[in-house]
Structures are given as C-alpha cells and as structure tokens.
Amino acid sequence: ALSDTGRQSVAVSRMDDPRPVSDKAYIKKSINSLYKYLMNSGYDHPITIKSLHLPSAKDFNHIVTFLLRRVDPTFNDGSSSIKFEDEVTLAFKLLNYPFTISKTGLVAAGSPHTWPALLAALSWLVELLQYDEVLEGSTNEDKNDDFENEENMKDVVNDPEKMVKRKEKAFFTYLLDAYESFLCGDDDRYDQLEEQLISVFEQDNVLIEREKEQFMEVTLNILEMMEELDQKGSQLPELENRRENYCDDLEKFRELERQLNEHKEALESKVLERKNDLQRIGNDLETTTQQVSRLKEIVGSQALSIEDEENMEKERKVVEETIDRIMAEKTVHNNNTWENEMKLSRELENISSTLQAYNSKAKQLRIESDTPKTSNENQLLLQLDRDRVSKGEKSIFVYGLDINEIREALGKLKEILSGNSTEAKSKLLEVLDEEDTSEEILSEKDDEVKALDSRLKKSDELYNRETEELRGAIAVLQNETKTIETKISSIRDPVALEAALARHECEHTELEALRQEKMDEYALRKSAVTAEIVRAVEIMTNHKEYVQKRLYMHNEYIQVSLESTEQLDTGIIEELDSM
Template identity: 30%
Template sequence: MLSNTGGNTRRQTLGGLSASQLNTRTSNGGALRVENVKSRASLAGVPGHNGPKTPGRKTPGGTRRRSSIFGWSQQSKHDPRPLTDKQYLNDCVRALISYLTTHGYDNPVSPKTLTHPTCKDFVQIVTFLFKKVDASLKIVGKMEEEVPQIFKKLKYPFPISRSALYAVGSPHSWPSLLAALTWLVELLNYEEKAAEVREKSVDNFECDTSSRDFFEFVGKSYKSFLSGDDGECFVLEDELRATFQEKDKEIIAEVERHEQEIEGLKGSIAGLTAKPTPLEALQQKRRDLDSDINKFESLITKLKEHKEAVEQKTRDREEELHGREEERKGVEEENRDLEEVVSSQSINKEDVHRMAQQRSKLQDILQSLTSQKDSLLDAALEDEAKFEKKVEELEGTTRQYHVMADRLQLIPSTAKHAEGVNFQIKLNASLDDPSEVFNVDMKNKLKPALNALRESYAKKTRLVTEEMTEIQEKVDSAEEALSEKAEEIALLGSQNARLEEQTRQLKEQTDADIASKNAEIDQIRADVKTLKETAVKSLADSEAHAHALKVEYEELCVTTTLETEMVNKDLAAALEALIGHKLHIQQTLKRIDEQTKNYVEDVMN
C-alpha cells in the first residue's frame, strides 16, 4: 500500500498470521537473535517473533493510527501484572528456578536467594538467559545501561529503569525485575515449544526436505515481498527452482536404479530358468547311479559265473593231477618190482635188449606225463592270474561304488541318506564260498535297499517337480504383474509430465499477470511523480487544484491497494495449486516406490 504524500512506499500484509504460521516459520540457527531495532522488529510487538514489523498506516493529516496486524499504541503502558501479589511473585520464582535447573545453570539458586537477590546473582541469571537467546551476546558495558537496551530489542513491552538495576534486591525494584526475567523465560519456553511444533508438524504432515525448502521459500519470499525487495524474490525463486531440479534428478536416478534392479532380477530369473535345476541334476545323478548299479550287478553275476567255471576247472585239473600222481606211483612201484625181479634173475643179452626197449618206452611215457603235468600247471597258473585280475577289477569297481555312495551320503550306515542301512561292501576274495565273498547279501539286502532308495528319490522328484511347476506359475504371474506395473509407471509419468506442463503454463500466466500489474503500478507511480513535479512547478495554482490532485492521488492509492490485493490472492491460489500438485506427485512416487519394493520382495521370496 502507498503511504502519505511524503513519497515513501511500503507493502501491507493481507491479514494476520495465525499461531500455526508463526510456529512454522524458519528460525535462524534454531534460536532467537538480538539485532538492531531498525533492521529487525517484532511483528506488532508479539514476544519471541522476529519477523518483519508492519508500521501503522498514516492518515493524510500525518497522524499515525494502529496497524491492522496485532498493533498497539507506542505510548507507555501500565503493567497489568499483580507485582504486589506475593503468590504471583512466588509463582515467578518457581518458574525461574525450574527453567534454570533444567537448562544447565551451574550457579546455586533457591527460593531464598531469589527473594532478595544480590546484584551478582541478578547479573549471573540475566547473562545466562541472554546466552540462551543468543550465544554470542555479551554485556560489554555497564549492566545498568546494557540490560534495558537488550530487553527493549527483545520487545519487552514495559520499561526497565536504571534505578531499579542499581538496587536489584530492594522491595520496590525486585518485583518488576523478577517479572522481566519471568517474561524472558516464557519467551525462551515459547521458542522451544515452537521448535517442537515445527518438528511435529513435519512428522504429522509427512513434510520432507523439499517441502520444508518450499515453505522456507514462501516465508522468505513473503518477507521480501512485504519489504519491497523484488530482486531478493527473484533470487529465492531461482534457488527454489534449482533445488527442485536437483530433487527431480535424484528421483529420476532412483527410478532408473529401481529399473536396473528389476532388469537384474529378470536376468537372474532367466538364468535360473535356463540352467538345469538342482532337482534335474540330482535326477541325472540318480540315473547314472542306477546305471552303475546295474553294471555292477551284471559284472558281479559274470564274475560269479566265471569264478564257478574256474573253480570247476581247477577241481577237474586237481582230480586229473591226483590220478596221474597215483598212476606215477603205480609205475614207480612197478619199476621197483621189476628191478627186484631183474636183480633176482640172471640177465642175458636178450633180456638186456628187452629191458632197454622197455626202459625207453617208460621214459617216453614219463616224458609225456611230465609234459601233461606242466601243461596243467600252466593252465592252473593262467586261470589263477585271470582270477586275480578279475578280483582286482571287482575291487576297483567296489572302490568306485564306495566313492559314489560316499558322495551321495549312503555310507556309513549313519550317513544322511543311508536311513540305517549298511551300503558299504567289503570284498574277501580268499574265501572259497562265493556267497561269502561280500560282507552283505547283494541279492536279498543291498539291492532291495537300493531299490527302496530309488523309489524314495522318485517320490521326492515328483514332489519337487510339482513345486517347480507352482514356482514357475508364480514367476509367470510375477512377470505379468511387473509388466502391469511398468505400464502403470509409464502412465503416471505421462500424467506427471502433463501436470508439470499445466503448472508451468499457470506460472507463466501468473508471472505475466504480475508483470502487467507491476507495469500498471509503475505507470501510476510515474503519473503520481509527474503530478507532484507539476504541482511543485506550478506553485501559482490554487489550493483547490492542489486539493483535487490530493483527492485523485488518494483514489489512485485505493485502486492500487485493491489491485495489489487481487494480485496477492491470485498468487496465493497459484501457490496452493502448486503445493497440491507437488504433494500429489510425492504421494504418487511414494506409492510407486512402495509397490516396487513390495514386488521386488515378493519376487525374491
């Protein structure tokens, strides 16, 4: 609103600030600051508020009237507090002691001390409280001069006399000083409560950092608007725009990261689907083991048959050898008899010749029998070598069986998959009974146990196959849900772009309207300035003409005020629309993020 004919301009607020608006403003450093009264005044004298003060509007006659925003007269006021009431003073003492003891005051304090305090006690207490207001505040001059000035800067509504500070503990001085200290404590308590309300409002309304930045921008820009600093408003808008652009980049990066995680999960699912499952690998191992078992059984059967044949041949050879040995003994006995007969008979030439022939014949027979014996021994040795080779092969096969059984946790009998059955085979080739070569009954015990184990694995295989089918169905459902979520994200992205475009157009329209109104205001100001210059140059004009110009000026002021209020209302509506749009985008992105996280957790589970 334009002021009187003095030519100074200022801006007037559209209405009073509510208590919630006071609490949600941004505090510099989280505590009150004491500054020059000219550079920072309390809003209409409200204690603890360090916002801009709106001066009262002056009438054309030059007299000042009360501002519409919590203003009151600047004349000296009578203190309405009951400073002579002993109960009230005791309450003030208790409040002061409570604050000092709960906020780290390290000097002794008691109700007796605060009944008639010394000047030193008062200085310590007031210095401690001033430090709570501003940590950098120091009393460098005389206490009697500095304390009243600091209370005045803090907008204490009642004066503090120097004479009272010279006699702090006197009955006529201490009640007013105690009330001032109590007011300062209430001011500090108010600031603490306001900070708590700000934090609770952030929690209750789920206001994140970007929202706080936006509300700080609104508070600072409104303050600059009231002080007429348009350049600062533009700087704040640029800073807010840069902040939101940075937040948008972070959101886009987070969305891209989630998309990459989804692609990674898809790749993992594809890899797990492509390669053989643990069930299929176990099934293949089981088929290999079944094949090995069948081979072992066939080999064992063949070795048994070969062993029986070799044993039969050995027995036949031993019987034949025994017969030849008996025959040799008979021939030797016959030779001894013949030698006795020959030795008892007289030998002639014919007998000698006959004996030589008979000897030659017997030698041929002996040589034939010796060669047959050697052949039988060679055959027995060859059969024994073949038997030992087969035994070695059987031992190698048994070792391979043990390796496979150990890998499958079938041995010993306490192994995981043995189920109390002894699958371990011990080979003893030195025994003559084929049924005792192995320590277990292959046909009646080992083979049925292996068959039962195979049936158990077949049952587990069927169950796992059914579970794999269900899992595959869930994976297919998850992929369909993922596709639907991707389509929903794309749709929300297009909606977000459309809303941003609408917001941009609305802001451009609002900026254009504001620029147009500012141009009109500048034109009106130029006209007023021209009229003033004309009025100064034409001093010879009548007072009636000057009065008419003054009336026209006041009408222009009213018109400008109305137009300014309309612009402020349009700006407030645009800000509300922008806030609603931003909250909608935040809620949408939060919902998408929660849905994405839930989907990822479902896929991982």
C-alpha cells in the first residue's frame, strides 16, 4: 500500500523542517522509538541504544535497507546500478517525504551535524510503517467479521453491543452501496440492497424473539420450582430437627473415630518399636554369628588340648542354657505385656461407652429443665482424654455459677495462664540452651567414640598381625622340628634326638605362653575399649532422650496454655456479647 501510494506523486513542494531535530530530548525519543520498532520487527543485525546515538555508515546502511525493504522488497538488492545514496534519496521522494535529504549527509551518516536530520527521516519512516501496519490490520479485521455464521449470530444475540455494531455496519454498508448504485443509476441493485438490509433486521428480530421465548420458558420453570419450594417449606422444622440429630450423631462418631485413631496410632507405634527391637536383635544376632564364625576359624587354626575343648564345650552348654532361659523369660514378658495392653484397651473402651451414655443423659437433662443456653452450655458434659487419663487427671466442667463469679474466675485464670505461659517460654529457652550445650557435649562424645573405635581397630589389627607372626613362627619351628626329626632318623642317634626334641619343645612352650599372654592382653584391652564405648553411647542416648522429653513436655505445656487462653478469651467475648 505504501509503495503504490508513494509512487503516485514525486513532485512535492519542499519546506523547512519544523521539528526540533537538534533537541536532545527529541533525539533520545526518536532513538528509543527506532530501537523499539527494530527489535519488534525482527531486525537481524546487532544493535544497541548507545550505538544509535552516532551509528557507523555500515549500521546506517543496514537500518535504512531493513526499513525500506518493508516498503519495497527489491530495495538495495544489488540488481540496480544506482548508488546507495541516490537510491535512498529517490525512495524518500517517492514516499513523499516533505523535506530534503542531503546525499553528502548520507555519505557521512554518523557525523554529529548530519545524524539528527537523518534520524528525523528514519522516525518519519517508522511512523509511516506503523500506520500502514495498523491500517492493514483494521482491513483484515473487517474481513474476518463474519456475521452470517450461526455461532457468530448466537454471540451477537447474547451481546447487545455486537448486535448494535452489526446493524450499524450493515446500515453503513447498505448506505455506501446504495449511494454508489444511485450514482450509477442502478435501481435494480438498489432494491436488492434494500431487501438485504430488511432481511438482516428481520433475521435479528427472529433471533431476539426466539431468545425471548427461551427466557420465558426458563422463567416459568423457575416460578414452578419456587412454588414447589414454598410447598416444601412446611417440612423445614422437621428437617432441621433431623439435621440437628444427625449433627449430634456425627460429633459422637467423630469423637469415637478420634479415640480409635489415637489407639491405632499407639498400637502402630508399639508395633514399630517391636519391629525395631526385632531388627536390632537380628542385627546383633548376625554380628554375634559372624564373631562366632571368626572365632571358630581362629580356634580351628590353633592347636588346642583336650582340656581346652572340654572347657569350651562346658562354656558353650552354659551359654546355650542361659540363652534358652532368657528367651523363655522374654516370651513370658511379651505375653504379659500384650495381655496388659489388651486389658487397658478394653477398660478404656468401657469408660468411653460410659461417658457417652452420661453425656447423652446430661443433654436430655439440660433440655428438659428448660435451662437457658449460654456460651458455657457444655459445662455438664465430660470427655475422655486418653493422655490426661494416663496422667491421672480429669476434665471437669462446672455449670450454674453467677456470671460475675465466672468472669472474675476467668480473669484470674487468664492471668495465671499468661504468667505460666511466660514462665514456660522462659523455661523453653533454657531447655533450648541446654539442648545446644548437650549437642556440643554429644559432638565431643561422638569424637571420643570415633577415637575409641579407631584405637579398637588398631588394636585388632595389631592383635591379628602378631597372631599371624606367632603362627608363622610356630609353623617355622614345626618345619624345623620335622627336618631335625628326619635328620635324627637318618643318623639314628637317640641322645641328639632327645636333646633336640627337648630344646624345640621348650621353644614351642615359650612361644605358646607368649601367644597366650598376648591374646589375654589384647582381650582385656578390647573388652575395656568396648565397655568404654558402650558406656559413652548409653550416656549420650540417655541425655538425648532426657532433652527430647523435656522439650516435648514444655512444648505440650505451652500449647495447652495457649489453647486455654484462647478459649477463655473466646468465652468472655461471647458472654459479653450475650449480655
């Protein structure tokens, strides 16, 4: 569109540029507009706002070529022998640019005295391109407005603004075509256009009438539903009573569900503890089995006497008898624990059933006595809290006191709970400090345990190494003994044989005694290190459990105090509102 309209007239009058092309603010605004348009239009060369203040001749060439090719795709494509400066000047003349562009300025485009005028020309070209894009988009939008489609007609009926727009557009289209037919003297086409306009309005009237009938049907249905609801309104009191009964049953069911969930969680925690104990015992058993296997290998490689074997057999029988006795005691203990837990569960269920029956009777008593409802209407009710029952506490709710006495008692209780809450918070901070100290002590103990483990590992390695050395020495002595026995048998000298045997027997006895001494020494050291490690672990475990128990107690106390304070505040506010 721009190329067609631009080439219609070349001869235009030139005048001075009234724009402030040398003003810094105008230059900055033009640069920002040019940069934004280039970025949004897919300019394929690197460019920045800073480079647009004084661009190079190459950048200016790329920018002008990009903009003018949006008007004429053949601009500066190398097919013409015209110079770039002449082609740019000619293009702006064909586009009816009202000001003169200097060819000398195009050669030195980036100089300070020529760039402002060229920047103003580029801004004018950008505005022209933007106008052309807006005009083309508006034309396409008018082409895309299809009101003959049934779905579009439904949208028009539902939207009065679209219907008015459609009628106005149809009327102006009719007016334009009718005026053209009037100028051309085409009466037949004029009558046809009038009939088309009438058909458009009649079609809208039909659609509106159809929509009106649908609304009337919906309105009649709504009125019938309202009449049915009015007729059913007499059943509302009975339904409300049934709803209250259902709500009471639902609260009882939820309370029972909560108690069952608590009991289930307690049983699950106990099962988890038993599983952990079983896994720990299995791990200990596996470790013990590995140690026994290792000791059997060590014992099998050693030269034991008959007395040693008999002693070991006796010790094994004693250990087996001890294990059997302990397992029997464990089984009895587990059975007793299970029976006690089941008995406790049954007792708690009986207590819960009794309390439910009591609460039901208390509600009936309050209703029959015509007692006015207040914010403390649940004073006669009792609830079973398993945690508080296990601690020996009771939940007692008193009803029937004077409102002033209740308010005074609640105020005092609130002050006490606030003081207890503050004291509990301070204690919690102290416990947290103790926990930090305990963590540091625990870290130190962990380091000590690691050091003891390292010492134990080194002791085991030294024990194994020296054992191997003793075994090697014994093996060497046994080989030497066999060699000497062979030599003696060949020599047949009884005296030398007895002397050699006595000497080797003595050396063997000394080595065996040394080996036994080393084994006893390392066994004592190993048992001492193991006992020290076990003691350190027990100390750390006990301390950690103590800290966690104290934290849990303080957190629970603070939570209960806060909840009691909130309930007291809520009760006081409701009582004041009721007064």
